[in-house]
Amino acid sequence: MSNSQITIKDIAKALNVSVSTVSRALNDSPDLSGATKLQVQEYARQHHYKPNLLALSMKKRESKTIGVIVPQIIHHFFSSVLEGMMDVAEREGFNVLLFRSRDSFEKEQHSVQQLISSQVCGVLTSIAKETTHYEHFQELVDHNIPVVFFDRICVDIPSNRVVIDDYAGALAATEYLIKTGCHRIAFFCSPLNLEISKNRRGGYLDALSKHGISVDKDLIKICDNYDEAIPVATEMLQSENRPDAFFAVNDETALGILHATKHLHFKIPEEISICGFTDGFAAIASDPQLTTVGQSGQDVGRSAMELLVEKIRHKGDQPLIKNKIIKTKLIVRETTR
Amino acid sequence: MSNSQITIKDIAKALNVSVSTVSRALNDSPDLSGATKLQVQEYARQHHYKPNLLALSMKKRESKTIGVIVPQIIHHFFSSVLEGMMDVAEREGFNVLLFRSRDSFEKEQHSVQQLISSQVCGVLTSIAKETTHYEHFQELVDHNIPVVFFDRICVDIPSNRVVIDDYAGALAATEYLIKTGCHRIAFFCSPLNLEISKNRRGGYLDALSKHGISVDKDLIKICDNYDEAIPVATEMLQSENRPDAFFAVNDETALGILHATKHLHFKIPEEISICGFTDGFAAIASDPQLTTVGQSGQDVGRSAMELLVEKIRHKGDQPLIKNKIIKTKLIVRETTR
DNA sequence: AGGTACAGTGCAAACGTTTTCACTGACAAA
DNA sequence: TTTGTCAGTGAAAACGTTTGCACTGTACCT
Known part of the structure; x- marks a missing residue:
C-alpha cells in the first residue's frame, strides 16, 4: 500500500554502501569494482528499481x-x-x-x-x-x-x-486535369485570408497559364464545405457553358460536388472530373473513390x-x-x- | 542565451528576503505581511516567474x-x-x-x-x-x-x-432491422476470440430469438473488412434465398457490402438494408450514407x-x-x- | 515590570539523483 | 623507508521547491 518506489538510497542502505556507489554502479561507471557493481545491479533488478525521472531531470536540468x-x-x-x-x-x-x-x-x-x-x-x-x-x-x-x-x-x-507545399500540390492536380483533357476547370476555395488558400489558388492559376488556358472568373468560387458545394456545383453544371472538371480545396467540398454531379446524372469521370485536397478517410469511402492531393500528416x-x-x-x-x-x-x- | 528560468532563489536574492518568504508569498500564505507579499508577487509577475513543476512534483511526490x-x-x-x-x-x-x-x-x-x-x-x-x-x-x-x-x-x-456496450448496440440494431420489416438478416463478424465479436454476436442472436426468428447459420459469416466483404456479400445476394438485410461488425465491412449491393443494382434500402458499427468518417462519406451503431469514443x-x-x-x-x-x-x- | 501572544521572518531538512572532491589502503618504484 | 600511483569508495553539494521549527520584536494584559 506504500507508494513504494524503491530508491537509490534504499539500495545503498540494504547493501551497506554509499549512494554514490549505487549511482555509479547503476550507471555502469568504469571506476567501480566488478564485485560491488554486479551486486548492486543484481539487487536493483530484483527489486524492480526504476530511476526517478523527475529527480534526474532536475539534476541534469533537461x-x-x-x-x-x-x-x-x-x-x-x-x-x-x-x-x-x-x-x-x-x-x-x-x-x-x-x-x-x-x-x-x-x-x-x-x-x-x-x-x-x-x-x-x-x-x-x-x-x-x-x-x-x-x-x-x-x-x-x-x-x-x-x-x-x-x-x-x-x-x-x-x-x-x-x-505543406500547397502551391505545388494544386499545380500538379490542375495540370493532371488539363493533361487528361479538361479545359474548363472550376476551382472551389476557402476565403483568401488563409495562407493555404492563397497558395493553392496560385498553383491552380499558374497551371492554367502554363498551358495557355485563360482564367474564367466565373469558374472560381469561394466555397469550402460539403453543404454549400452542392447548390453551387449544381448551378454551374446546369449552365450552358458548364465546367468539365472541379478542383476543390478539400475533400469534403469535393464530395459535395460529387454528390451534385451524380444527382444530375453526369458520367464521372467521362463527362466530369473531380479532384479534392487532403486524402482523408472520406476520399476512400466515397463512391466513386475520390482523386485527391494527398498531404502526409x-x-x-x-x-x-x-x-x-x-x-x-x-x-x-x-x-x-x-x-x-x-x-x-x-x-x-x-x-x- | 542563458537557460534563464527565474527561480524562487533569484527572487529571494533580489529582494533580500529568504526563499521561504518568497515561497509563502507566491502561495499566498496567510502568515505573511501584506507589504512583503505584494512586493514578491509583483516582482515575480514582472520577471515571468514560473514554478518549476519538476521540483514541485518531487517535493510533493505527486x-x-x-x-x-x-x-x-x-x-x-x-x-x-x-x-x-x-x-x-x-x-x-x-x-x-x-x-x-x-x-x-x-x-x-x-x-x-x-x-x-x-x-x-x-x-x-x-x-x-x-x-x-x-x-x-x-x-x-x-x-x-x-x-x-x-x-x-x-x-x-x-x-x-x-x-462499449457491444451487446446492447448489436441488439438494438438488429431489432431495428426487424421492426422495419427485414427477416433474413445476415451478420458479418470478426473471429470469435475477440470479446467484442462475441458480444455483438450475442446481441444479434438474442434480437432474433426475441422476435421469434430462427437462426440461419448460412447468414452468419466470419468476415470483417471491406475487401473480403465484397465477394462474400455478392455470393449471398445471388443465392435464391437471399438476405434482405446485412448487419456488419464495423463500418468498413458494411461499406464492402454496400459496394456489392449497388453493383448488383439492388435498391437500397427498399430491397436491401445495411447497418454498420462504429460511426467513423466513412459512414457519412458513403453514398447512400450508412446506418450504423455509433460508439462514442x-x-x-x-x-x-x-x-x-x-x-x-x-x-x-x-x-x-x-x-x-x-x-x-x-x-x-x-x-x- | 513581567508575562503572554502573536505577527513576521529565516534556517534547514527533505524529495532522488549526479558528480566533484577527498580519503583510504595497497602496491610499486625509488 | 619514503614517495608516488591508483583503484575503490564515501561525503557533501547541488538542482528548486515546501514546510516544521525556531527566533525576533512588538503589543497587549495583568
Whole structure:
C-alpha cells in the first residue's frame, strides 16, 4: 500500500554502501569494482528499481520531454501529424506531453505556461485559429526553449517551420486535369485570408497559364464545405457553358460536388472530373473513390519532430532558422480519367 | 542565451528576503505581511516567474500527470477517446503524457516503464493486440499507481474498466432491422476470440430469438473488412434465398457490402438494408450514407479519465473496482428503411 | 515590570539523483 | 623507508521547491 518506489538510497542502505556507489554502479561507471557493481545491479533488478525521472531531470536540468499543442485530436490531419511525431520521439528517446487548444487562444496560452513550467526541452505546435498575438510563444523563445511550428505557422516569430507545399500540390492536380483533357476547370476555395488558400489558388492559376488556358472568373468560387458545394456545383453544371472538371480545396467540398454531379446524372469521370485536397478517410469511402492531393500528416509530424530534436541537440550553436516544405502527392482514383 | 528560468532563489536574492518568504508569498500564505507579499508577487509577475513543476512534483511526490498508452493515433475511435480524455484532464488540472504501442508488446512494456519512471499518478490504456501476459501492468499496481483500461481491457488484472456496450448496440440494431420489416438478416463478424465479436454476436442472436426468428447459420459469416466483404456479400445476394438485410461488425465491412449491393443494382434500402458499427468518417462519406451503431469514443475517453481521477483522489480508500459501460446509439441514415 | 501572544521572518531538512572532491589502503618504484 | 600511483569508495553539494521549527520584536494584559 506504500507508494513504494524503491530508491537509490534504499539500495545503498540494504547493501551497506554509499549512494554514490549505487549511482555509479547503476550507471555502469568504469571506476567501480566488478564485485560491488554486479551486486548492486543484481539487487536493483530484483527489486524492480526504476530511476526517478523527475529527480534526474532536475539534476541534469533537461527533461527529455517534448511538448505538443494541437488544436484538435479527432481530425485526420492532426492525428496523422501526431502519429508521425511519435515515430521520431520514440526513436530519439523523448517523451511527449500532449496539449490541445480547441482553437482557443486562452487554452493555447495556458498550455504554453504549463509547458514552460514542466521544463520541456522543446515545443511543437500548430497555432489556434483564434490566436492573433504571440507573446506566449515569444516567452518560449525567451526561455530558450526551441519551438517548431507546423502547418499553421506563426509568422511574427522567427522560428522553424514545417508546412505543406500547397502551391505545388494544386499545380500538379490542375495540370493532371488539363493533361487528361479538361479545359474548363472550376476551382472551389476557402476565403483568401488563409495562407493555404492563397497558395493553392496560385498553383491552380499558374497551371492554367502554363498551358495557355485563360482564367474564367466565373469558374472560381469561394466555397469550402460539403453543404454549400452542392447548390453551387449544381448551378454551374446546369449552365450552358458548364465546367468539365472541379478542383476543390478539400475533400469534403469535393464530395459535395460529387454528390451534385451524380444527382444530375453526369458520367464521372467521362463527362466530369473531380479532384479534392487532403486524402482523408472520406476520399476512400466515397463512391466513386475520390482523386485527391494527398498531404502526409505523418511526414509533417516526423519532419517537425526531427527539426526540433536537431535544434535541441545543437542548442548552443548559431540559431539558424530552418524551414521544411512537405511535398504533396496526387492520388488518382476514380473521379478523374 | 542563458537557460534563464527565474527561480524562487533569484527572487529571494533580489529582494533580500529568504526563499521561504518568497515561497509563502507566491502561495499566498496567510502568515505573511501584506507589504512583503505584494512586493514578491509583483516582482515575480514582472520577471515571468514560473514554478518549476519538476521540483514541485518531487517535493510533493505527486506529478499531476497522467500517462496514456494507445495502440494507434490515426484511428477514428482512439483519437476520439484521446479527445475525450483531454476534456477531463484539462478540467481537472492534469497533464497528459502520451505513448503509443503500435500494438507491439515490447513497446507497451517500455511505455509502462517510462510511465513509472516519470512518476505519473495514473495510467489509462487499451492493450496492444500482441499482448498476452501482463506483468508490466501488474508492476503498475504494485507501485500503487491507479490504472484504468478502456476498450481492450486486461482481464487478468483486477482493475477499473471502461467498455462499449457491444451487446446492447448489436441488439438494438438488429431489432431495428426487424421492426422495419427485414427477416433474413445476415451478420458479418470478426473471429470469435475477440470479446467484442462475441458480444455483438450475442446481441444479434438474442434480437432474433426475441422476435421469434430462427437462426440461419448460412447468414452468419466470419468476415470483417471491406475487401473480403465484397465477394462474400455478392455470393449471398445471388443465392435464391437471399438476405434482405446485412448487419456488419464495423463500418468498413458494411461499406464492402454496400459496394456489392449497388453493383448488383439492388435498391437500397427498399430491397436491401445495411447497418454498420462504429460511426467513423466513412459512414457519412458513403453514398447512400450508412446506418450504423455509433460508439462514442469521446464518452469512453471522458469516462475513463473521470474514473481514473476519482481513483487518484481516493487513493487511500478501499480499492473498490468500478466498471463503466458506455451506451451505443443507433444512427439511422440512408441504408435502412 | 513581567508575562503572554502573536505577527513576521529565516534556517534547514527533505524529495532522488549526479558528480566533484577527498580519503583510504595497497602496491610499486625509488 | 619514503614517495608516488591508483583503484575503490564515501561525503557533501547541488538542482528548486515546501514546510516544521525556531527566533525576533512588538503589543497587549495583568
